[in-house]
Amino acid sequence: MKASGWIWAILAGAMIAGCGDKHPQEGTTGTASGSGEKKLRIAVIPKGTTHEFWKAVRTGAEEAGKEFNVEIIWKGPLKEDDLNDQIKVVEDFTTQGVDGIVLAPLNDTAMKTPVENAKKSDIPVVIFDSDLKDTEVVSFVATDNEKGGKAAGEEMIRLLGGNGNVVVLRYQEGSASTMNREKGFLDVMKASTGIKILSDNRYAGATVESAQTEAENLLSGFKKPDGSLNVEGIYCPNESSTFGMLRALQTNGWAGKVKFVGFDSSVKLIEGLSKGEINALILQNPRKMGYLGVKTMVEHLKKTPVEKRVDTGAELVTGDNMKDPAIAKLLEVPK
DSSP states (O other): OOHHHHHHHHHHHHHHHHOSOOOTTOEEESOOOSSSOOOOEEEEEOSOSSSHHHHHHHHHHHHHHHHTTOEEEEOOOSSTTOHHHHHHHHHHHHHHTOSEEEEOOSSTTTTHHHHHHHHHTTOOEEEESSOOSSOOOSEEEEOOHHHHHHHHHHHHHHHHTTOEEEEEEEOOTTOHHHHHHHHHHHHHHHTOTTEEEEEEEEEOOSSHHHHHHHHHHHHHTTBOTTSOBSOSEEEOOSHHHHHHHHHHHHHTTOTTSSEEEEESOOHHHHHHHHHTSSOEEEEEOHHHHHHHHHHHHHHHHTTOOOOSEEEOOEEEEETTTTTSHHHHHHHOOOO
16 A cells, blocks of 8 residues: 555544544443453443433443443433433444443333334344333343332322322323333322322423422412412422422422422432431432443343343332441442
């Protein structure tokens, strides 16, 4: 090859290396160490990147990346309502030809086509946190969300002594994980003759701010002339809806005056639990979820048989048990 040809090849290589999409939430771990051995590249795509839950998932995924000596590329939408961005992220990784994708789909039907396209490109997909409808994947790694919702319902009945008016602030339509948590809770409520569901058709949306607004709108309809609430119990199915509801209760002087069961944790939710403003939280293990999502993909890529369904577990956390060593570890918030 002529000298000019060598120069052109070098320049072209540099251009290709530098043209990747520098997404604001993208990061890698376990990159090549110079040993010459090609590492597996696994893309881990959360629903969003701002909630504490996803930060814990990332910690677990990166721990697995280091343990199994693979490159982890963390990239996802900023907010949990940006479906188009998540579709684009999956499409970009498919084009790049990563070795595997570990995905928490924002929507149980809309993400089907991007996943199917990845599979057609011989890129296996592990789904975590929230399932897809009618789509064959390597494995589904998640909490048993319906079971978690039922545990929340059983705790609510215990807190209310089997009698009272209850409202549910749902998360958002199309999110399979939270829909199953809502279903589990409502199934338990409807089986209890002393419980009356006053509202179960309001949606918090993807952010704490939208959740607080919707919570205030919801509760205003049950406000008594003396300013108190005609509601004895409240349930929310994820971190942002729980925190938005907590803010609404605090702002209006209702915090601690109504039984409140939520899902997931953050610094503010743990504080609310310790103050008695939240009575119970159903706690997933997002760190374990991220770790097992990557571990399952690595095993599949190395031709080791994997389970089609991996349950990462959930715990009921209250003010009474929050200092137990095992529970306290689950409550740790990633830095």
